[in-house]
Amino acid sequence: MMSTVSSNGSKPAKTPRKNPVAGVATWADDRLGLASAAKKQVRKVFPDHWSFMLGEIALWSFVILLLTGTFLTLWFKPSMGEVVYNGSYDQLRGVSMSEAYESTLHLSFDVRGGLLMRQMHHWAAMLFVGAMFVHMMRVFMTGAFRKPREVNWMIGGLLLMLGILEGFAGYSLPDDLLSGTGLRIAQGLMQAIPVVGTYISFFAFGGEFPGDVIISRLYTVHILLIPGILLALIGAHMLLLVYQKHTQWPGPGRTNDNVVGYPMMPVYAAKAGGFFFIVFGVTALMGGLMSLNPVWRFGPYNPSQVTAGSQPDWYMGVAEGLLRIMPGWESHIFGFTISWNILVPGVIMPGVIYTVFFVYPFIEAWITGDKREHHLLQRPRNAPTRTAFLAGMMTLYGLLWLAGGNDIIAKQFHLNLNYITYFMRAAVFIGPVIAFLIARRWCIALQRADRDRLLHGYETGIIMRSPEGTYAEKHLPISTEQAFTLTSRDRDALVAPPSDADENGVANRKVKMMRLRSKLSSYWYGTTIQKPTRAELEEAHEHSAHELAKHEDGHQHLTSGEYNGDYALDGQAADGHQFDGRHAIEGDELRKH
């Protein structure tokens, strides 16, 4: 039985009183054994950094999606049966439309708070996918996907893919002209799949497009199937996070073997719980103030109509861009048609890009030969090739995204649509390469700057003029804590090419692979800057001491450029500053000889 001793133990309880909370806790623990699990988790430590909040946005958006989505299901009718609209919205009264569209209009104009919930649901979906994307990039750039977290990386990849599908299924449901156009394009993609395409399309749509079942089928997928899988995967994602503990940034006292931060109770419970309300609140403000998918303006779906300037939700923009810039290639073999113009952008490219990212942790581990556990994050500059790869991919993404809006760009900037498309066709190949090269050099330059700070200290901005007239900038050493943080990263280890003994000893194929791996490894790490060794640090310090040693005339002589260490005139107005009114000049005089 729990006693009622006060938690800080300073004042012993005098009259034991029955505590109702303790009573309930005991009742529950007798049956569920919660205490054994709780004792470890209640004060579990989470490291603190703003970038760890990105995944949290995705998590909370998902919760908001469940809440607002449940509200919407109470009115939405997933049916393509024809009805005549007779609700509050003047312009569409008397128009025949599907029940799905009619109930969406009803939700928007005749249910109080209905439009707010609809828009919150849609904004939260945008946020959900966006936060997952940014979170994934954070994980990628900082190397948080490395062993032992590869499985969680892949779960995250599945979450992202399902999130995008879920979003597409969701915005297809209102059966307005825009969502119907999206479905038409999806149907075209399905139909282009070789051999089974028409069958897939007929089975999905229950016959010819648009049919009368697709909305109710998508509804089941949207509110039951995908959310169920998402929920299970999010659970697994979180469980693995708790089991493996969160990664942390290096710093004083932070090692690969510990985790430093604040406890779950009370700090993270309050911060994460509070953050849920902030995400929820921001979503509500967006739903109240920012228009999104005004389906009443588009009208009901009609397969012979389309709006110029139709745009999908932002996360489908890349697929749209791929479709738009692909040349119209089609082959005919033995009387069958292969539509490369649809297959390449619609099936092959997304598949390839997705697979590369899905298995990326294993590709990198193979190239670098790194099989250790990593719990300390890397600064993006310290993995130049990886960071540059991401920069290339982001460039590709951005270009395709722009290509997905080529008509909008042409209209807004009065440009020729065809030239934009031709430009994009080349840019998607050239742009990523340029971005890769720049980002890689940039990272290495930043690494050099870090190394300079370690070896020569930081620039104080104080320019000293020596009695001889030489100008030099004084450098001061950075703090030990900063220096430690800069140096707490691994040295990059190259994979050696196979030796002669190996070449004779193992199968030829394997030797070729090993040679390739060694080459890739030296490209991967080839020009990266390693942290200085202890000897190099000491040498740098000795060097400065030597530079500032007294000459035979009994004085220190500065050479132009920069210096660190102690110069006799440091802190004195040796540079003529005694006249600027901010320096004490009493007893301050220049050497007289």
Next chain:
Amino acid sequence: MSDSNNNPGHDVVGRGGHRPARDLATVGHGGDPIEDPGLHPHVPRPTDVDEAAEKRAERQVATLFGLSSVFAILFVVAYITLKIGDKPTLFLGYGASNVALGTTLGLALLCIGVGAIQWARKLMSDVEIVEARHPSASSETDRTEAVAALNQGITDSGIGRRPLIRNSLLGAMGTLALPLVVLLRDLGPLPEGDLSGTVWKKGMRVVNDVAGTPIKPEEVQIGQLINAEPAVFFEEENGKPKFEGSRLNQAKGKAAVIVVRMRPSDITPAKGRENWGVEGILCYSKICTHVGCPISLWEQQTHHLLCPCHQSTFDLANNGKVVFGPAARSLPQLPLMVDSEGYLVAQRDFDEPVGPSFWERGDR
């Protein structure tokens, strides 16, 4: 360890990749150049040492929580008092109700969130705690025991010794996939020939797609484009439309057409298409051959028709040939003629399937 390249500072692991795993401490010529100075000592915040600051923070948090209640009540007030539906674009393009509900709900939630975080940052202990990590892998003993237990289970089941049971079970599980797959058969009909034909047939009038009025050639101006449909969509049988609901949409998704009139001298008909038009009036499928969007952006002077979805562009003066964009096929053309009353009608159905390509379509 020896450098086999000229990158000082790098280490080389694994001769020929046979020794990939190594201890962190052994990596590097110099090891860690700077010793870990240890966790930075805790620096107290103003609220830790200044009672006035602490009280102020406490008041801030309580005020935020209080404000949240106020906004929640305002939400209820807005819900009851503001009507919806009467003026849907009163304020910021919305009804007043949506704006008021969103703002009050948002602020009620934000106040709780900001209050809780302020509480955590200013008043809860900010002393950092260190927790040791444990390797993700189980211990060797656990592994051995788990493998032993698993092997024991396998041995006890006798699955290795009784291949008859094992194989028949595997067979049964495999066969079970059949009912699961077959169950999905009735998701839809088989495609058969449904994709190759439309409702167009000989003599069917080409009508305006809004009013269903038939079109006389002399009513069509040069350069004009008319969105049109087969007359059957507007016909009734026993007082009911011949096509309605999803059947109408399915038929419309294939049979929608556009009618354009160009100067006959501008048109270069392909062989066999010389008499498909009437006095420079041609009729093409409206469904894009790329992924099926309806096309209707018409450039009168160039005779180009542009799809708003992916910008495939077709030259209607040149048999609907693709001049730009991702579409691979020409726009199918519907042969036209005039009937006895002088209205535009189809000579027959399209010669090829309309809309996006598919595997069985062949090279027609």
